[in-house]
Amino acid sequence: xxxxxxxxxxxxxxxxxxxxxxVAFGTYxxxxxxANPLEADLGEGAATFNPFVKIDADxxxxxxxxxxxxxxxxxxxxxxxxxxxxxxxxTVRIEPGPPSPAYYNGVVAVEGMPIAATSETMLARTGRxxxxxxxxxxxxxxxxxxTTVPDMYERLREAGAVARETLIAAAAAQxxxxxxxxxxxxxxxxxxxxxxxxxxxxxxxxxxTPVVEEVSLRDPSTWRHLGKPHMRTDMVAKSTGTQDYxxxxxxxxxxxxxxxxxxxxGGGILGFDASEAEAMRGVQAVLPITGGIAVVAxxxxxxxxxxQAVACDWGDTPYIGDTALQFDAVATSFVEDRQDxxxxxxxxxxxxxxxxxxxxxxxxxxxxxxxxxxxxxxxVKLSDGRLDIWTGTQIPRFVQAGAxxxxxxxxxxxxxxxxxxxxxxxxxxxxxxxxxxxxxxMQLPDTPIQMVWQREEDMTHDFPRPLAIARARGLASxxxxxxxxxxxxxxxxxxxxLARLGQPAMxxxxxxxxxxxxxxxxxxxxxxxxxxxxxxxxxxxxxxxGASGNGFLHxxxxxxxxxxxxxxxxxxxxxLCTHDxxxxxxxxxxxxxxWGSDPGAxxxxxxxxxxxxxxxxxxxxxxxxxxDGIRIDxxxxxxxxxRVLDPVNFEAQVTGGVVWGLGHAMNCELTYxxxxxxxxxxxxxxxxxxxxxxxxxxxxxxxxxxxxGIGEPGVPPAAPALGNAIFAATGQRIREMPFSKSVxxx
Amino acid sequence: MKLTVNxxxxxxxxxxxxxxxxxxxxxxxxxxxKYGCGIAQCGxxxxxxxxIAVRSCQLAAGDLEGEVTTIExxxxxxxxxxxxxxxxxxxxxxxxxxxxxxIMQAASFLDLNAAPTDDQIDAxxxxxxxxxxxxxxxxxxxxxxxRRLQGV
Numbered sequence: 025x026x027x028x029x030x031x032x033x034x035x036x037x038x039x040x041x042x043x044x045x046x047v048a049f050g051t052y053x054x055x056x057x058x059a060n061p062l063e064a065d066l067g068e069g070a071a072t073f074n075p076f077v078k079i080d081a082d083x084x085x086x087x088x089x090x091x092x093x094x095x096x097x098x099x100x101x102x103x104x105x106x107x108x109x110x111x112x113x114x115t116v117r118i119e120p121g122p123p124s125p126a127y128y129n130g131v132v133a134v135e136g137m138p139i140a141a142t143s144e145t146m147l148a149r150t151g152r153x154x155x156x157x158x159x160x161x162x163x164x165x166x167x168x169x170x171t172t173v174p175d176m177y178e179r180l181r182e183a184g185a186v187a188r189e190t191l192i193a194a195a196a197a198q199x200x201x202x203x204x205x206x207x208x209x210x211x212x213x214x215x216x217x218x219x220x221x222x223x224x225x226x227x228x229x230x231x232x233t234p235v236v237e238e239v240s241l242r243d244p245s246t247w248r249h250l251g252k253p254h255m256r257t258d259m260v261a262k263s264t265g266t267q268d269y270x271x272x273x274x275x276x277x278x279x280x281x282x283x284x285x286x287x288x289x290g291g292g293i294l295g296f297d298a299s300e301a302e303a304m305r306g307v308q309a310v311l312p313i314t315g316g317i318a319v320v321a322x323x324x325x326x327x328x329x330x331x332q333a334v335a336c337d338w339g340d341t342p343y344i345g346d347t348a349l350q351f352d353a354v355a356t357s358f359v360e361d362r363q364d365x366x367x368x369x370x371x372x373x374x375x376x377x378x379x380x381x382x383x384x385x386x387x388x389x390x391x392x393x394x395x396x397x398x399x400x401x402x403x404v405k406l407s408d409g410r411l412d413i414w415t416g417t418q419i420p421r422f423v424q425a426g427a428x429x430x431x432x433x434x435x436x437x438x439x440x441x442x443x444x445x446x447x448x449x450x451x452x453x454x455x456x457x458x459x460x461x462x463x464x465x466m467q468l469p470d471t472p473i474q475m476v477w478q479r480e481e482d483m484t485h486d487f488p489r490p491l492a493i494a495r496a497r498g499l500a501s502x503x504x505x506x507x508x509x510x511x512x513x514x515x516x517x518x519x520x521x522l523a524r525l526g527q528p529a530m531x532x533x534x535x536x537x538x539x540x541x542x543x544x545x546x547x548x549x550x551x552x553x554x555x556x557x558x559x560x561x562x563x564x565x566x567x568x569x570g571a572s573g574n575g576f577l578h579x580x581x582x583x584x585x586x587x588x589x590x591x592x593x594x595x596x597x598x599x600l601c602t603h604d605x606x607x608x609x610x611x612x613x614x615x616x617x618x619w620g621s622d623p624g625a626x627x628x629x630x631x632x633x634x635x636x637x638x639x640x641x642x643x644x645x646x647x648x649x650x651x652d653g654i655r656i657d658x659x660x661x662x663x664x665x666x667r668v669l670d671p672v673n674f675e676a677q678v679t680g681g682v683v684w685g686l687g688h689a690m691n692c693e694l695t696y697x698x699x700x701x702x703x704x705x706x707x708x709x710x711x712x713x714x715x716x717x718x719x720x721x722x723x724x725x726x727x728x729x730x731x732x733g734i735g736e737p738g739v740p741p742a743a744p745a746l747g748n749a750i751f752a753a754t755g756q757r758i759r760e761m762p763f764s765k766s767v768x769x770x
Numbered sequence: 771m772k773l774t775v776n777x778x779x780x781x782x783x784x785x786x787x788x789x790x791x792x793x794x795x796x797x798x799x800x801x802x803x804k805y806g807c808g809i810a811q812c813g814x815x816x817x818x819x820x821x822i823a824v825r826s827c828q829l830a831a832g833d834l835e836g837e838v839t840t841i842e843x844x845x846x847x848x849x850x851x852x853x854x855x856x857x858x859x860x861x862x863x864x865x866x867x868x869x870x871x872x873i874m875q876a877a878s879f880l881d882l883n884a885a886p887t888d889d890q891i892d893a894x895x896x897x898x899x900x901x902x903x904x905x906x907x908x909x910x911x912x913x914x915x916x917r918r919l920q921g922v
Contacts, residue, residue: 094865094902255861262866263857264850265802265841269867272801280796305785323784324805325792397806397814397867397901446804446867447901479807672861676907680864683903706811706899715896717905 058160061124062087071231073190075126076105076183079227084109084211085117089127090176091167091418092120092258093396093448094680095735096673099256100173101180103249103670108184108242110208111223113257120442123420125163130156131175132166135569136518138367138534140542141638142603167418168453168565170637170733173669177731181241189236194229195221244667253672258444269446270415271401271476278403278472279308280324283460284331285316287484288699289561291339293317301330310334313463320468324476331478341699343561347491350560350696351388354493357513357557364516364556365532368541371549376507377497383588384497385581387759389573390693391488392566393701393709398446399482400457405472406431406465411438413461416445418452422525426455430462449684450565453521454487480704487524488694488701489566490515490557492536494577500589504596507549508585512537512577514570515557521564532556539571539636539740540578544603552578561696567684568739571636575740576689576747576761579632583748584757593631593748594619605664605727606633606640612662612723617644626650627657628753632744638730639737640664643682645718645745649753653768656686656718656746663737666728674734678722681738687712689743690769693762716769773834775800776843786832790824791815793831794840802841802870806899813898816871817841823878841870844877853877856915864902872898876912880919886912 062072070080078085086109088101102118105111121127133155139148158164188208195213196203198221205216212220223230244251261267286292296317298310306326311318317334321327344350402415404427411431417423420440428435445452461475477485492514499507516533523529536554566572586593594614601607610633614620623629626649633642646658659682668674691710695702703709747758750767758766772781775798782797789808794800794817803826806814810825817826820836845851850858853876863869872895879886879894886894891912900908 094867096864255858256863258866259858259861259863260847260850262863262869263854263873264845264847265870266847267866268801269804271805274799274801323788323792323796325788325796328808395901397804397812397865397899399805445865447865449901476805479809676861676864676904679906680903683905684901687903705809706807707809710811711899711901712903712905713896713899714905714908715892717903717909720906 058126058128058163061122061126069228069231071227073187073235074183075121075124076180077109077187079187079223079230081224081227083117084111084115084223085119087121088118089121089165090172091416091442091445091452093167093416093418093445093452095677096256096670097167097172099258100669100673101176102257103254104176104180105184107247107250108181109188111211115211118257123165123424123440125165127165128159128163129166129171129175130159131171132164132169133158135169135637136534138365138532141635142544163421165419165421168450170639170736173733174638174731178241182239185239185241186236189239190233191223191226191230193236194226194233197233198226198229250669251667254670256673267444269398270403270443271398271446273403273414273474275403275472278474279320279322280327281318281320281461281464281473281475282324282327282331282478282481283313283316283318283475284334284336284481285313285485286338287701288338288341288345289485290343291341291699294337294339296337297335300335301333304330304333309468311464311467313460318460318464320464320473328478343699345699346697347695350491351493353560354491354513354557357555358495358511359555362513362555362557363553364536365534365541365554366551367537368550368552370547370551371507373507373509373549373551376549377499377509379499382497382499383585384495385584385759387494387496387577387580389492389576389761390695391491392688392692393483393486393488393694393703394449394451394566395483395486395706395709396445396447396449396451399477399479400451401474401476402458402461403472403474404461404465406462406469409433409437411462411465412441413438413458414441414443415458416443416448416452417455418448419455419525423455423458426459427462430459431466449567450569451486453565454524456485483704483709484701486701487521487562487564489572490517490563492573492577496577496581498581498585500585500591502589502591504591504599505547505582505585508547508582509551510540510578510581511553511555512540512574513555513557515560515563517563517565517569520559520562524562535570537574538569539574539634543578543635544606545597545600546602547600561699567681568636568736571634571740575632575634575636576743579634579741579744580747580759583630583744583751587751592620597633603640606635608725608727609633609640609642609662609664612725613642613644613660616660616662616721616723617646619644626753628749628751630745630748630750630752632741632748634740636740637737638732639734641737641741643741643745645742645749647746647749647753650770653770654750654753655770656716659718659720659742659745661720661738662723662725663734664725664728665734666731667726668724671724674724675722677734678738679720681736682720682742683712683717685739685742686746689746689761690716690763771831774837776839784831786830788831789827790817790829790831790834790838791826794826794838800840800842804867804870806868811899812868812871813875814868814871816874816898818874818878821878821881823875841874844874851877852918853880853915856911856918859914860907860911862904862907862911864904868898868900872900872908876915880912880916884920885916
């Protein structure tokens with residue numbers, strides 16, 4: 025992994041302005057094929073044709089290297105391979121595969137670049153190509169940024185096709201028949217006389233057959249699975265309690281552990297007294313770890329109880345520890361030397377907004393926790409210089425490297441076994457909990473150790489979505505929005521999270537303004553400026569990252585401008601829209617919601633549009649002011665991912681994104697006192713519950729020219745559409761989250 | 771102490787105040803019931819005691835009276851309960867971590883109220899948290915399961 029660092033240094037030149045620098049290094053390295061990790065322990069008579077397919081006498085195994093955190097990644101990856109390989113998914117094995125550079129993400133680096141999704145300039149195309157180079161050279165095996173489908177759409181179908189054609193060649197060699205007379209179906213090569221040769225029976229021959237590299241992909245009109253509703257591969261297991269998550273592994277001789285570190289983030293531990301805890305039933309050891317203690321016991325609950333009984337002498341947080349002061353630090357960051365970016369600067373904003381009739385508003389968004397329902401958990405075993413790690417993670421190679429550095433091992437001696445995750449929302453882009461478990465294993469070798477965090481430990485040791493303040497100025501007349509000057513100040517997610525992965529982050533942080541600077545509207549005078557707040561508590565990516573909050577900041581003030589001038593928010597967006605695909609999304613949501621009709625007494629509709637992760641999404645929220653509070657009745661969503669591969673899961677991801685966006689906007693904030701997160705369990709951080717959930721109607725459009733992912737883009741428009749709906753129903757403009765500070769919800 | 775789980779008798783030696791959840795998970799190796807919050811706020815640990823849904827993180831082992839059924843005892847992949855079958859049909863699960871508890875809650879609720887209204891479904895299921903946002907499909911699956919259980 026040493027090389028990753030040096031390459032990353034250069035790669036971030038691409039992330040900043042010097043995109044052309046990207047091509048200067050290593051065309052040779054880039055074009056060279058990455059070694060297939062499946063060759064390492066291939067058994068006798070087993071065949072592998074690429075890093076994604078392995079066949080032996082027992083089974084066809086499909087490798088689905090992007091982590092499944094609930095978004096259905098395993099299932100869609102398996103379907104992509106199966107569409108070309110002609111296998112039935114209930115008869116194959118589906119495995120995440122080992123950590124390997126072969127599973128690099130060739131798309132995700134684009135998110136760090138100031139390239140608008142709508143841009144097709146030479147520079148934009150070069151940048152996107154460079155992202156692939158960076159991903160490949162770094163061996164950047166990472167799940168995130170809604171990249172699984174765009175990154176894997178061709179690679180996995182090619183992998184399936186290569187395997188299929190090689191199996192046909194093997195069958196031809198074995199039978200003496202012409203390859204052109206053979207076809208494939210349901211895991212077998214079918215001979216002209218109807219005889220079926222199972223792939224598993226062909227494995228030994230296929231292993232000796234030269235891999236057929238020249239293949240063509242099937243035309244989408246002939247697809248059997250993709251583009252049609254299909255059953256996710258994990259549904260039965262997840263409906264019968266038989267899906268194993270990291271927290272569910274059980275091994276012979278396994279002990280249960282938990283950790284407690286200073287709730288005042290970064291404060292460390294000065295000393296501790298474990299005498300009471302050590303005397304408790306089932307406790308095997310109380311061990312020091314970085315920043316705190318670990319308890320090892322014969323039962324998780326006993327470990328939890330004992331951890332609470334350890335008297336710890338905590339240090340003070342080095343960070344600004346109180347939320348009022350944290351917001352002060354943001355508020356004082358709108359100054360020249362903290363300006364981070366100005367990717368959007370059209371017309372003459374200074375001149376256009378010089379008059380007295382300019383509108384001004386300030387918006388605020390809070391820190392937010394990820395709080396996936398499965399708390400951080402991992403099983404580790406260190407034995408004879410070999411370290412095994414079982415956990416749900418989005419970053420297996422970084423987990424491997426991090427664990428190796430903690431244990432003083434080489435990366436190749438660390439075996440990471442990726443498991444299904446009980447949610448993530450970005451939390452599993454961190455390896456902090458794994459490092460803790462490795463520290464325990466070093467003090468307790470030759471024993472499988474399952475480490476599970478208490479919910480309170482999880483929520484007080486999150487790396488939250490950062491807080492932000494937006495200062496907006498604008499001017500609209502009856503002829504339209506004339507000027508929009510949006511300034512956003514926030515801490516940098518990129519700098520904070522990449523530093524923990526041992527990576528530098530140079531240049532501006534696109535996340536500070538993502539979902540705001542890159543919107544397809546031709547406002548004549550239009551400027552979006554990012555200001556970087558000096559680092560405070562560590563922060564990280566949270567479902568839809570920068571756009572998660574910036575959609576609210578950009579879209580609610582846009583709505584304010586429209587209302588100030590009597591402009592219809594939908595008509596005005598359509599008038600300004602420069603991107604056909606986005607325009608159709610707006611038109612669709614207008615039609616779905618019957619926009620423009622009278623919603624009825626006490627009711628209001630709000631519209632928001634955000635293009636993020638390459639996906640334009642428009643939402644209309646319809647609320648009722650019941651007198652006892654606001655009730656969200658309906659949400660209409662139109663989104664364009666270019667091509668919908670599974671309409672059932674597409675709808676699930678959009679719906680989930682809406683619930684995520686609405687629930688946190690209504691009910692959630694993470695605040696700090698003395699560096700300690702004040703919301704330590706779900707009673708204080710609920711998100712949405714079923715009784716508050718509206719009807720959600722989703723339409724997937726397919727006008728976009730590039731295929732995109734949908735795990736995240738459904739989130740950003742939900743909060744602003746709700747805020748705009750509440751204004752429409754009540755006349756009250758909400759500029760701060762959670763909205764429950766301003767209105768009641770029933 | 772003795773307890774019966776999914777029709778099988780077990781004897782465990784635990785403190786009276788150990789929550790049933792951890793008896794099941796760490797003493798008996800029954801991992802379908804999940805730990806999410808430990809304070810009855812998420813419902814991921816929901817099991818049945820004599821057919822009634824309870825939060826196993828809040829039920830002390832010493833207070834247990836009755837037979838315990840976990841998601842594993844409700845139905846199996848080969849022979850699913852009507853609620854589980856409805857969950858699969860509607861493809862409710864995303865990460866799936868909360869769904870054992872959701873299903874146990876729904877099964878108990880439908881046992882007590884065979885033909886619930888929409889508001890009753892909302893009320894009965896609102897104690898179970900789903901961070902992925904599968905709620906609209908939970909509603910639909912509960913309705914489907916209710917019809918199936920009534921033989922409609």
